[in-house]
Every structure is written in structure tokens, then in C-alpha cells.
Amino acid sequence: MIEPKTIAAALEKLRTEKPLVHNITNVVVTNFTANGLLAIGASPVMAYAKEEVADMAKIAGALVLNIGTLNEENVEAMLIAGKSANKHNVPVIFDPVGAGATPYRTETARKIVKELSVAVVRGNAAEIANVVGENWAIRGVDSGDSEGDLIALAVKAAKQLNTIAVITGEQDIVSDGSKTYICNNGDSLLTKVTGAGCLLTSVIGAFCAVEKDHVLASAAALAVYGIAAELAAKGIEYESPGSFQIELLNNLYHISAEDIQKMSLLEEVNHVNL
Amino acid sequence: MIEPKTIAAALEKLRTEKPLVHNITNVVVTNFTANGLLAIGASPVMAYAKEEVADMAKIAGALVLNIGTLNEENVEAMLIAGKSANKHNVPVIFDPVGAGATPYRTETARKIVKELSVAVVRGNAAEIANVVGENWAIRGVDSGDSEGDLIALAVKAAKQLNTIAVITGEQDIVSDGSKTYICNNGDSLLTKVTGAGCLLTSVIGAFCAVEKDHVLASAAALAVYGIAAELAAKGIEYESPGSFQIELLNNLYHISAEDIQKMSLLEEVNHVNL
Amino acid sequence: MIEPKTIAAALEKLRTEKPLVHNITNVVVTNFTANGLLAIGASPVMAYAKEEVADMAKIAGALVLNIGTLNEENVEAMLIAGKSANKHNVPVIFDPVGAGATPYRTETARKIVKELSVAVVRGNAAEIANVVGENWAIRGVDSGDSEGDLIALAVKAAKQLNTIAVITGEQDIVSDGSKTYICNNGDSLLTKVTGAGCLLTSVIGAFCAVEKDHVLASAAALAVYGIAAELAAKGIEYESPGSFQIELLNNLYHISAEDIQKMSLLEEVNHVNL
Numbered sequence: 001m002i003e004p005k006t007i008a009a010a011l012e013k014l015r016t017e018k019p020l021v022h023n024i025t026n027v028v029v030t031n032f033t034a035n036g037l038l039a040i041g042a043s044p045v046m047a048y049a050k051e052e053v054a055d056m057a058k059i060a061g062a063l064v065l066n067i068g069t070l071n072e073e074n075v076e077a078m079l080i081a082g083k084s085a086n087k088h089n090v091p092v093i094f095d096p097v098g099a100g101a102t103p104y105r106t107e108t109a110r111k112i113v114k115e116l117s118v119a120v121v122r123g124n125a126a127e128i129a130n131v132v133g134e135n136w137a138i139r140g141v142d143s144g145d146s147e148g149d150l151i152a153l154a155v156k157a158a159k160q161l162n163t164i165a166v167i168t169g170e171q172d173i174v175s176d177g178s179k180t181y182i183c184n185n186g187d188s189l190l191t192k193v194t195g196a197g198c199l200l201t202s203v204i205g206a207f208c209a210v211e212k213d214h215v216l217a218s219a220a221a222l223a224v225y226g227i228a229a230e231l232a233a234k235g236i237e238y239e240s241p242g243s244f245q246i247e248l249l250n251n252l253y254h255i256s257a258e259d260i261q262k263m264s265l266l267e268e269v270n271h272v273n274l
Numbered sequence: 275m276i277e278p279k280t281i282a283a284a285l286e287k288l289r290t291e292k293p294l295v296h297n298i299t300n301v302v303v304t305n306f307t308a309n310g311l312l313a314i315g316a317s318p319v320m321a322y323a324k325e326e327v328a329d330m331a332k333i334a335g336a337l338v339l340n341i342g343t344l345n346e347e348n349v350e351a352m353l354i355a356g357k358s359a360n361k362h363n364v365p366v367i368f369d370p371v372g373a374g375a376t377p378y379r380t381e382t383a384r385k386i387v388k389e390l391s392v393a394v395v396r397g398n399a400a401e402i403a404n405v406v407g408e409n410w411a412i413r414g415v416d417s418g419d420s421e422g423d424l425i426a427l428a429v430k431a432a433k434q435l436n437t438i439a440v441i442t443g444e445q446d447i448v449s450d451g452s453k454t455y456i457c458n459n460g461d462s463l464l465t466k467v468t469g470a471g472c473l474l475t476s477v478i479g480a481f482c483a484v485e486k487d488h489v490l491a492s493a494a495a496l497a498v499y500g501i502a503a504e505l506a507a508k509g510i511e512y513e514s515p516g517s518f519q520i521e522l523l524n525n526l527y528h529i530s531a532e533d534i535q536k537m538s539l540l541e542e543v544n545h546v547n548l
Numbered sequence: 549m550i551e552p553k554t555i556a557a558a559l560e561k562l563r564t565e566k567p568l569v570h571n572i573t574n575v576v577v578t579n580f581t582a583n584g585l586l587a588i589g590a591s592p593v594m595a596y597a598k599e600e601v602a603d604m605a606k607i608a609g610a611l612v613l614n615i616g617t618l619n620e621e622n623v624e625a626m627l628i629a630g631k632s633a634n635k636h637n638v639p640v641i642f643d644p645v646g647a648g649a650t651p652y653r654t655e656t657a658r659k660i661v662k663e664l665s666v667a668v669v670r671g672n673a674a675e676i677a678n679v680v681g682e683n684w685a686i687r688g689v690d691s692g693d694s695e696g697d698l699i700a701l702a703v704k705a706a707k708q709l710n711t712i713a714v715i716t717g718e719q720d721i722v723s724d725g726s727k728t729y730i731c732n733n734g735d736s737l738l739t740k741v742t743g744a745g746c747l748l749t750s751v752i753g754a755f756c757a758v759e760k761d762h763v764l765a766s767a768a769a770l771a772v773y774g775i776a777a778e779l780a781a782k783g784i785e786y787e788s789p790g791s792f793q794i795e796l797l798n799n800l801y802h803i804s805a806e807d808i809q810k811m812s813l814l815e816e817v818n819h820v821n822l
Contacts, residue, residue: 031576
């Protein structure tokens, strides 16, 4: 069981230590990711050149790799940065955006998890399934699948990839293969903001930079991010994705221990019943 | 004549089908474009690598090409994607940002319309003029030109390029060379938001993905986008470009059949009088 | 002494002339930079391809170079553009983002100031120090340093690089080595918005495009930007970085001669006392 106060303590640590989070991410979400990381209390840095990514990754608290607009050059930089991070015990967080959508993405995602030691991989069910080699339809996957299927997928991915798997959708699941948590925080407006998932991956990176138990760090990130989204949805008059995006940044900045205490919907999954 | 209810039906179809719109666009507007497409109800994807653009374009409902921050690699990817789209009957929408500003842009724009079958080209008058080979000054062109000149330019561009030409400015014009519409919806604050034109091009793509009559699709996109801009301008206290940008996203999400019925200023141009 | 009415006159000139500002900047801040330049009244253009940057720089009112997400290709483009700007008397404004963070950034920053004639260089104290070859810690530098140290650094950088040095932080300093100004406008929320410094650099570019006295132009930009930030902070209910970002754009658009008259905290530094 992860208590709300443990989550709040992790957030407090993040805000105090302001970890440097090195992102090699896609061109769609760079600005939103940087602003979201600043709002939660981290220090974002984006660096992509093969000439410097090893140097940057080594001084970072976490390295976040995101293949949303991958190309040959970026993938090369990701592998260089990832190896430097691995060497210097900097956790690598991986977001396999669109794995399954094209062969190039699927192959690249598999290459990254094979060549690097990845601490956490975060994606929707289709993306995670495609990384582990399951043939899962890439579109509309979240709606049709049962909670049990998703938990089984997370456990399988964690074991097969020797990582922590985070699957997000209506419910969010985090598993290292033996311990599994489910988080029911969040708001459907997150699906109307581009990069909401990408930012979450970077927020997981920020928590992993300050909390060595990366299952706890990932679960805390899911709860904090989901609660901030709920607060953001409450803060706007009616369902408005533009305003929601701004309010999400505001609430990542404002979210308090009290909010977490009152609103956390993070629960441990009993593996005996699986 | 395109009735408001026809426009509303096209929008409804877009929101129901949620077409995948593949964008190869400039680095300035990627985030805003993706959020605008999500708001109107489409599914945006950005993919740029030559290794995957043919695969992505082929499964998309429309392909949008935008040369706002073109380089050798992007242009190569655009041509690969465009040929794949042409082969699989996916409509290609082209935004020749800055054609006329530098020789490289002008030549690239002409290369794209020559090598690809483009369903719709959208730009301001100077950009469209430069694509068709007219020597039109690139800056401040909108204010000085008469409605008649702009209609003549649209008709000429449509015929010469064998496409649908959309010229936007104070008034928006769409023509396939034989049928021409003029749309008076919109708000001057659109000129204070970077990428407002680029997003419109992608919205045209979203409509073309669900409506095979691409003149109707383009005209509907102009009206819907212009009305959303008017609603956005009403939604803010005084002329504020930052807030307007957010309200535009909100109103692309909220715009209703009733709004279209009440506010559409789309009219057919009588070619006999030209 | 620079009077508030002189600052207001420079802003009025900017809004009237709408100078074209050519940016070769990082992928994190492109959208925010373009919107900020539009809001203040300039015409932003982003162009990165080596095939066109010389053509674009030559017709611009200012060229802004920013190494925030530098790579080999961008740096090559920056040098081509910079040489064209130098040849055509277009002022070059340089933002050495992250100089000192990695050897590649430091070396590139030094290469740029060596190979180009730079009118203004703008960075935080650590960045400026690293460009001039001082070994200054890159993180958390602003808080620990005295006003006197920062002024001395600005004067040294200006003399050594034969440029105007702008150091920003809690206080902003501009110096050409003989004349030095300090500006106390601004708000701490600027540190919570990614690209707030990058946009300031581009705003300095916009002022330099219309005002040949580049010390005056830089000082005016600092005051206008800082006052807009203060107005933005007043415009939001409580400290909220998402809303602040939007309000900053709104207030760059709205800031008036009266605001400048009432709020300017720009002062000349007496060099005799240094």
C-alpha cells in the first residue's frame, strides 16, 4: 500500500531538489513538457545533439526518451544518451509513442528496450503491447479492454522487459511484475490535450530522479498528475480543452499534500487474485 | 449554394469518424496544430522520418504538408509521403508557407505541386501567387488587393495547378476553377496567433478526410474555423491574443450546428459576373 | 539616463514598423517566441535551412540566434545566416542557452561570438560567464551573486566580446562596456515559463531592428518586457504559471506608454563608483 502522505513526501522532495530532467522528445510536445516539468518543480532540459547528449544525460537526475517524432538522428542520440545514463546510474524513462503504428516505430521501440536498461516504460495499452511483441490494434484500444487484461499486460511487459511498465488510459496501471498498482485519478479531458501522456512520462522521470524506489516514484507520479488533472477540470467553467491545458499547468504547480490526501485513488492490486 | 446544415453535417461526420490527419509541418506550429485538430474532433499524427512517412500517410484520412520550416530532409519526407498518399487515394493538402520570401521556398513549393497530386492548396494571396508564378509582393498583400483580384487569383491557381485553391485573408476564397465560394467569417485576432493559418490548413485536411467533395470540405472548414474564431473573440474581455489562442481551441471543440446556422457567412460567387 | 518616454517611443516605432525578426532558435520555444513577437508588434519568421537562411537574414530587421537545442546542421545555418546579416548590417542577437552545461554548448557559443559580429548577447550570469571563459557554475547562479559582481561581468563581457552584454536574473543588466543600465522590472513567475528568456532575446532583436542605438534598444526591451510581466502577474488570481504565460502574451500586446511611464525601473549605473 502506498499512503497519500508517502506520495506527498515524494512530491515535496521533488520540489525541494528540483532535479534536472533531460528530455529527448518529440517536436510536438517540447514546450508543454518543459512547462509541465517547471510547474511540478523540476528543471527541464532538452538536448538532442549526439555531440552533447552523453554529457547532459550524465549530469541529469533522469533521462526521458520519447519517439513521437523519431528520425535516424534522434534515435542515434537516444542510444548515446541512454548508454551514458545507464553507465552513470541515471534512470531512463521510455515513451514508445505510436509503437505499432508503423514498422519503423515498432522496430525502434524494441531496439531501445533491447539496447538500453530502461527503468520505466510508459505508454497506452497498444503501445506497450507492441513493444513486447503482441499484435494489439493501435487505435481505440483503451475502450474495449477489461481491467484484467490491462493488468496482465503490464505484468507481462514488466517481466519480459525487466522494467517497470506503466499503462495509461481510463485507469492507469504500474507494475514491476511482482508489485502492481492501479490509479483511478485523472480526467477524460487529458485525451484532448496533445502531449498529456508525454508530459506524464517526463513527470515520472522527475519523480524517479528523487525517489529510488521507481515503482513508488511512478505510482506517485500517476496519482499527482491525475489529481492535478481533476483539479484542472474543476477549475474551468465547462469542458474546454484549451483552458484545461493551462489549468493543468497551474495545478501541477499548486497541488498540495492536502489535495493528495483527499483525492488519491491509488490502490495496490492483489496478485493472488490475478 | 452550401447550406449551413450541410456544413454542420460535415462537422458532425468529422467528429464521429475522428479521421487520422498526418501532418508534416513546421516546428513552430506542431503543438497548436495537434491541439486544434484534437479540439475539432480529428486524430492528429506528426511523422517526419523518411523510414515511416509512406506507411503513415497510407493509413491516414488526409496528409497535410507545410513548408514553414522546410529543410532538405523534410522536403524529401513530404515527397515520399505525398506519393504514398496519392497512390492510396489519401487527399494531400498543401500549405506553401512563405512561398516568395526566399527562392528556396518558392522553388520547393513549385516542386511539390508539380510532383504530387495536391487536392487543396491553402495560403495567403502572396503565397498562392508565388506558387503559380506571379510576382506578388510577399508582405502586407492582404490589405491592398480587391476582392475581384483575389477571386481571379484563386480561379487561376485552381485551373493552373489542377487543384482546389484556398486563399485566406480578410475574406477567404475557395475555388476549383469552376465553382467559387467566399467566406466572410473570421476575426482579425487570427493574425496575432502564430500558426492560425497552418492550423486552418490542417482543419481543411480533417474535413477532406470525411467529405469526398473537397470544395465543400474546404468551404465548410473555412466557415467552421471562422465562426470558432468569432466565438473566441466574443469569449474574451478585450482584444488579447494569448487568451484568444486558448479560446479558439475551446470553441473549435464547442462549436455547434446552431452556431453554424446563425453565423455562417459563406456565399457562392457567381462566375458569370467575373 | 533613459526616460520612460524614450522607451515608449521605441515601442511605438516597433509597433508601427512591424520589423521582420528572423529567428534560428530551439524547438522548445519556437511557438512561444513567435506569439510573443506578434504580441509586441513584430513580424516573426523562423527559417533554418542552409539553402535559405542567408536570403532570409538579409531581408530581416534583426537576426536572433539561440543554441537551446543546437545541432551540427543548426549551427551551420546560424553561421551562414549570421555572415549574411553582418554583410547587410542586420543586427545579430545571440542567446547562448546552456553555455557551460556541456562542452559542446560552450565551444559552440564561443565559436559564434568569434566568427560573427554580434550586436547583443543575452543570457543569465552563468551563460555569459561561460562565453567569456570564466568558470561559473551553471545552476542556481542568480541567487548567490551580488549586484556588483553581475555588473562587473556585464562590463567585462561587453569589452571582451566587443558587443552589448545583457545579463538577466532577479535584476537585469545591460552594458556596452562604457554605459551600463540596470532594470528592476520583472516578476519571478518568468522563471516558471519555459522560454521566457529566449523570448526576451527575440524582443531585444525586435527593438534593435527599429532603434539603431542598441544599448537603448536593449534597455527598452528589458523595461517593456519586465513591465509586461508585472502586469501579467497582476492579471491572474494567484501565482499560476500556465495563466501567467497567456497573460504575458496579452500584456506584451496591451502595454502602453502610460504603463511604461508609471512602472519603469530602469536606471543608469554610475561607472565612477564601480
